[in-house]
């Protein structure tokens with residue numbers, strides 16, 4: 001019985017942290033899909049700042065309304081910008097792939113599953129590691145995804161971080177490389193903490209969207225474990241009752 005319980009507990013909780021992360025210094029997103037306020041804010045930010053380019057083709061507005069406890073009328077008014085989209089539609093955007101590919105060199109990928117594929121911390125770190133790089137057409141580069149062809153769309157809020165260069169040695173050679181980024185205070189409209197909070201909310205929303213049943217599954221898992229514990233206790237009492245006369 002104990003083995004089964006341990007196996008069950010393992011199966012329930014091992015889903016966490018199994019997603020692949022990038023190399024280097026990855027920041028911790030502290031994602032929490034039970035934090036509804038954060039998810040609501042993340043959804044709002046996502047449709048405003050990301051959906052001009054990215055879609056979420058596995059996510060429906062109606063599901064989002066349900067899960068995130070946002071009234072459907074509010075979703076229709078504040079989150080659906082396209083006149084052709086309705087509450088039952090998926091979150092696909094209007095920009096045709098070919099056009100965006102021509103503009104940015106790479107097509108903005110669908111972000112439905114990105115938080116699962118890359119990991120929440122990777123996404124969070126990515127949004128926090130844009131830096132000024134005049135050699136790039138967009139004027140920015142990204143430490144997490146080298147030569148990313150995505151503009152720093154949150155630059156007005158964060159400001160544009162400066163690269164921090166350091167001599168690194170590899171294969172007997174040393175060269176200057178960007179090792180971290182540094183945002184001068186006051187270069188954006190948000191403080192560093194506020195920007196961390198904002199990108200955490202976006203990341204959190206992406207984590208939720210990548211697996212909408214996750215919060216429900218975890219809630220259910222706790223009940224299942226509690227039930228098993230109570231059941232074990234009852235069975236133990238029953239066993240004692242049965243064996244009383246044998247001993």
Ligand code: HEC
Pocket residue numbers: 046049050051052053054104106107108109111114118123126127145147148149150151153154202
């Ligand atoms: C102006 C268009 C545009 C906007 C707006 C935009 N992106 Fe991107 N994004 C791109 C492009 C293009 C790429 C592909 C980069 C590459 O692979 O070089 C990309 C890549 C990404 C990736 C990496 C995906 C992967 O697995 O490689 C993430 C994560 C991402 N974007 C998140 C966001 C978020 C979050 C927002 C909103 C805050 C956003 N993007 C807004 C154009 C955009």
